[in-house]
Amino acid sequence: MATVKTYRRKLDLSGRVDLSHGAGGRAMAQLIAEIFHSALDNEWLRRGDDQSVFEIGAGRLAMTTDAFVVSPLFFPGGDIGSLAIHGTVNDLAMSGARPLYLTASFIIEEGFPLADLARIAQSMGAAARDAGVFVIAGDTKVVERGKADGVFITTAGVGRLPHGLELSGDKARPGDAVLISGSIGDHGVAVMSKRENLEFDCEILSDSAALHGLVEGMTAAAGASLRLMRDPTRGGLAATLNEIAQQSGVGFRLEEEAIPVKPEVAAACELLGLDPLNVANEGKLVAVVAPEAAKALLDAMRAHPLGRDAAIIGAVVANERRFVQLKSSFGGSRIVDWLAGEQLPRIC
Amino acid sequence: MATVKTYRRKLDLSGRVDLSHGAGGRAMAQLIAEIFHSALDNEWLRRGDDQSVFEIGAGRLAMTTDAFVVSPLFFPGGDIGSLAIHGTVNDLAMSGARPLYLTASFIIEEGFPLADLARIAQSMGAAARDAGVFVIAGDTKVVERGKADGVFITTAGVGRLPHGLELSGDKARPGDAVLISGSIGDHGVAVMSKRENLEFDCEILSDSAALHGLVEGMTAAAGASLRLMRDPTRGGLAATLNEIAQQSGVGFRLEEEAIPVKPEVAAACELLGLDPLNVANEGKLVAVVAPEAAKALLDAMRAHPLGRDAAIIGAVVANERRFVQLKSSFGGSRIVDWLAGEQLPRIC
Ligand SMILES: Nc1ncnc2c1ncn2[C@@H]1O[C@H](COP(=O)(O)OP(=O)(O)OP(=O)(O)O)[C@@H](O)[C@H]1O
Ligand SMILES: Nc1ncnc2c1ncn2[C@@H]1O[C@H](COP(=O)(O)OP(=O)(O)OP(=O)(O)O)[C@@H](O)[C@H]1O
Ligand SMILES: [Mg+2]
Ligand SMILES: [Mg+2]
Ligand SMILES: [Mg+2]
Numbered sequence: 001m002a003t004v005k006t007y008r009r010k011l012d013l014s015g016r017v018d019l020s021h022g023a024g025g026r027a028m029a030q031l032i033a034e035i036f037h038s039a040l041d042n043e044w045l046r047r048g049d050d051q052s053v054f055e056i057g058a059g060r061l062a063m064t065t066d067a068f069v070v071s072p073l074f075f076p077g078g079d080i081g082s083l084a085i086h087g088t089v090n091d092l093a094m095s096g097a098r099p100l101y102l103t104a105s106f107i108i109e110e111g112f113p114l115a116d117l118a119r120i121a122q123s124m125g126a127a128a129r130d131a132g133v134f135v136i137a138g139d140t141k142v143v144e145r146g147k148a149d150g151v152f153i154t155t156a157g158v159g160r161l162p163h164g165l166e167l168s169g170d171k172a173r174p175g176d177a178v179l180i181s182g183s184i185g186d187h188g189v190a191v192m193s194k195r196e197n198l199e200f201d202c203e204i205l206s207d208s209a210a211l212h213g214l215v216e217g218m219t220a221a222a223g224a225s226l227r228l229m230r231d232p233t234r235g236g237l238a239a240t241l242n243e244i245a246q247q248s249g250v251g252f253r254l255e256e257e258a259i260p261v262k263p264e265v266a267a268a269c270e271l272l273g274l275d276p277l278n279v280a281n282e283g284k285l286v287a288v289v290a291p292e293a294a295k296a297l298l299d300a301m302r303a304h305p306l307g308r309d310a311a312i313i314g315a316v317v318a319n320e321r322r323f324v325q326l327k328s329s330f331g332g333s334r335i336v337d338w339l340a341g342e343q344l345p346r347i348c
Numbered sequence: 349m350a351t352v353k354t355y356r357r358k359l360d361l362s363g364r365v366d367l368s369h370g371a372g373g374r375a376m377a378q379l380i381a382e383i384f385h386s387a388l389d390n391e392w393l394r395r396g397d398d399q400s401v402f403e404i405g406a407g408r409l410a411m412t413t414d415a416f417v418v419s420p421l422f423f424p425g426g427d428i429g430s431l432a433i434h435g436t437v438n439d440l441a442m443s444g445a446r447p448l449y450l451t452a453s454f455i456i457e458e459g460f461p462l463a464d465l466a467r468i469a470q471s472m473g474a475a476a477r478d479a480g481v482f483v484i485a486g487d488t489k490v491v492e493r494g495k496a497d498g499v500f501i502t503t504a505g506v507g508r509l510p511h512g513l514e515l516s517g518d519k520a521r522p523g524d525a526v527l528i529s530g531s532i533g534d535h536g537v538a539v540m541s542k543r544e545n546l547e548f549d550c551e552i553l554s555d556s557a558a559l560h561g562l563v564e565g566m567t568a569a570a571g572a573s574l575r576l577m578r579d580p581t582r583g584g585l586a587a588t589l590n591e592i593a594q595q596s597g598v599g600f601r602l603e604e605e606a607i608p609v610k611p612e613v614a615a616a617c618e619l620l621g622l623d624p625l626n627v628a629n630e631g632k633l634v635a636v637v638a639p640e641a642a643k644a645l646l647d648a649m650r651a652h653p654l655g656r657d658a659a660i661i662g663a664v665v666a667n668e669r670r671f672v673q674l675k676s677s678f679g680g681s682r683i684v685d686w687l688a689g690e691q692l693p694r695i696c
């Protein structure tokens with residue numbers, strides 16, 4: 001599809017998306033040009049071909065995708081646009097890859113305000129620029145009123161892996177140290193609070209952020225001692241550690257008091273009946289590292305703004321049942337399960 | 349997320365998707381393992397990491413994405429699963445790239461039958477195998493009843509470009525020949541007929557198909573004489589040619605009687621009040637080629653099963669207003685516009 005740059009009238013941003021904006025004709029071309037291409041502008045989108053082409057040196061690429069269906073679309077600390085960039089950047093970064101090129105696909109409900117769509121596109125563009133990635137291809141579909149919920153965005157991305165780095169969820173070994181890059185629960189609580197119209201003394205912001213800068217310092221500091229990284233998104237830290245336990249065939253022993261939780265997040269979780277361990281994060285990572293490199297890794301994390309509150313929170317243990325155990329400050333111990341129920345839908 | 353292969357009970361396929369299937373816990377892991385990984389099985393998905401890694405030689409990669417919101421989900425000749433593979437494979441193929449790796453992101457409405465989801469995943473797996481591509485990463489979100497329409501799928505993909513081939517929408521030049529790979533309108537009419545519950549003497553099937561095999565023969569035959577290819581999806585042949593006209597700053601002159609339309613499709617279009625030129629295709633391509641190579645390209649297309657009915661349908665002309673003109677069999681001529689209205693929503 002060609003990016004036609006001049007239309008008789010500019011899009012009226014006080015208007016709303018209608019079915020013609022997804023029908024493949026002139027109205028769609030104008031919407032894409034004036035809302036999306038202007039916000040995400042780069043040489044690839046400007047071409048307007050059905051695909052974009054980039055040069056790459058020989059080596060390994062990482063590839064991933066996530067759909068974003070967060071509700072509400074705008075929340076303290078971010079919105080679906082920035083989140084859709086951060087989420088895919090982070091899944092790439094967890095392999096140690098440098099994120100490079102993203103795609104973004106929009107499913108829009110008929111009647112959605114054009115001004116909100118523009119705001120989302122702008123936020124996406126800003127997040128992409130901040131992260132140093134390019135959205136080089138997109139798609140725009142419109143469905144009838146009542147057949148979606150405002151806007152859903154799916155991003156996919158590719159990144160380049162540095163030579164020699166091989167991280168994977170099956171690499172945790174008993175004795176390894178477990179680190180987290182900062183406080184948990186911020187994102188889920190920020191979204192839930194907004195959804196439930198809760199007001200707190202100090203506003204709780206989503207931690208939504210691109211983590212590849214932090215990761216760069218970590219791989220430099222820990223090298224081959226780094227076993228794996230993962231971003232504890234849906235299901236929170238509890239789900240992430242249970243997943244790794246399954247993949248690596250190990251258990252975890254965590255120190256409850258070592259896990260950073262902001263007091264206001266802890267308070268909000270009490271009010272909402274949530275355990276911060278189950279709440280999604282969008283700007284945090286868990287790292288598993290050989291014990292001898294744990295201190296160096298921690299220092300590297302703390303040296304980065306997004307790892308300032310990093311902490312060693314426990315260790316990998318041999319455990320046939322692959323349990324994640326949490327030692328409380330009172331000396332007790334409980335098993336942190338991987339929730340089966342409907343924990344926090346639509347937070348990402 | 350780990351692919352945990354054993355659960356206490358297997359998923360009951362007579363059941364329905366609920367919010368827990370998107371919540372990041374055990375229920376989601378089981379859904380992904382038993383519905384998606386079993387259907388799409390490959391070494392990358394089996395790892396269960398947040399991203400997948402592949403080796404690549406130095407060169408150029410093409411990347412693209414499309415969301416699929418077709419309604420109904422199952423239609424004569426295909427379903428949303430196979431369509432989601434073909435659509436992204438074709439957008440890659442239009443650059444001459446060999447499609448390699450895809451991602452697939454699902455947004456599922458609460459209450460959707462698990463059996464239908466399994467059928468879609470199986471169809472996707474079969475289409476990927478037939479096309480020789482791998483779905484190496486995915487995502488699964490569930491939204492509340494009434495917040496989506498069954499299932500939406502977004503695929504993204506990368507492919508490798510052969511050395512030296514540089515196709516783009518801005519390369520059409522006056523005098524170039526315009527070819528189509530077969531009859532137009534089949535996909536849109538198949539979907540619309542199913543939606544409107546129309547019955548015809550002979551069932552009209554979607555043309556949904558992966559075109560990269562056809563493309564391979566074309567690039568071999570036409571080499572550097574090939575200017576560009578494009579798949580006339582939403583908006584049909586009319587939109588595609590208008591787009592290229594804009595990008596290249598040219599006009600088109602088409603011979604109406606040279607454009608292949610199946611009689612049953614023409615009849616259905618009359619009944620539905622549609623012009624086949626505006627109706628979506630999902631297994632056709634338009635090619636623009638230097639005139640001296642047109643015959644060789646046509647022969648190459650006809651030698652492939654998906655190009656059996658290929659035809660030279662007109663030529664690129666110099667035209668400042670970038671009009672697409674259609675010469676009818678009676679000698680008259682009309683301008684084929686790029687529709688502005690709400691032509692055929694939800695056909696892909
Ligand atoms: N929301 C968006 N943001 C950025 N670019 C977009 C967006 N939607 C579409 N594009 C870009 O606009 C151009 C046309 O997209 P379009 O979806 O019409 O192409 P297509 O995929 O070939 O057609 P179809 O979706 O009907 O199969 C492409 O270059 C695409 O990358
Ligand atoms: N529908 C699907 N088809 C195929 N694979 C899938 C599907 N959904 C998820 N996966 C795969 O399952 C694994 C876990 O996906 P998940 O979405 O939980 O990871 P994540 O993106 O890191 O988490 P989040 O989506 O919460 O950010 C990944 O390997 C992913 O590629
Ligand atoms: Mg993710
Ligand atoms: Mg992740
Ligand atoms: Mg598209």
Ligand SMILES: [Mg+2]
Nearest residue numbers: 414435439581
């Ligand atoms: Mg397409």
Ligand SMILES: [Mg+2]
Nearest residue numbers: 050439579581
């Ligand atoms: Mg296309």
Ligand SMILES: [Mg+2]
Nearest residue numbers: 065066486487
């Ligand atoms: Mg995901």
